Amino acid sequence: MSARPCADLTHGLCCNSIQLVNDFYSEPLVYYPRWLTAVLRSACEAHPIVVLTGARQVGKSTLLRRAAPFSGWRYRTMDDFDTLRQTRDNPQSL
Numbered sequence: 001m002s003a004r005p006c007a008d009l010t011h012g013l014c015c016n017s018i019q020l021v022n023d024f025y026s027e028p029l030v031y032y033p034r035w036l037t038a039v040l041r042s043a044c045e046a047h048p049i050v051v052l053t054g055a056r057q058v059g060k061s062t063l064l065r066r067a068a069p070f071s072g073w074r075y076r077t078m079d080d081f082d083t084l085r086q087t088r089d090n091p092q093s094l
Contacts, residue, residue, distance in 0.1 A: 031066050034059060040070070
């Protein structure tokens with residue numbers, strides 16, 4: 001029996017093959033420091049709560065996960081519907 005054609009991209013073998021080829025030909029992921037990091041640090045020193053907002057896919061979460069001192073901090077994302085609901089219903093619990 002021959003292998004199934006890759007017309008169905010949800011098929012595991014096809015997806016794995018595509019990912020391997022993509023990884024081979026792609027540049028390694030590099031973290032680029034954000035200019036906003038120093039501004040965010042100053043805001044955190046001056047205020048007990050700081051909200052970081054912005055357009056989708058611009059690096060907000062990446063900044064918080066990678067840049068010091070934020071990488072060791074706990075942060076909440078409103079993309080998680082449970083957290084969003086909890087923020088509305090009982091913000092003190094956060």
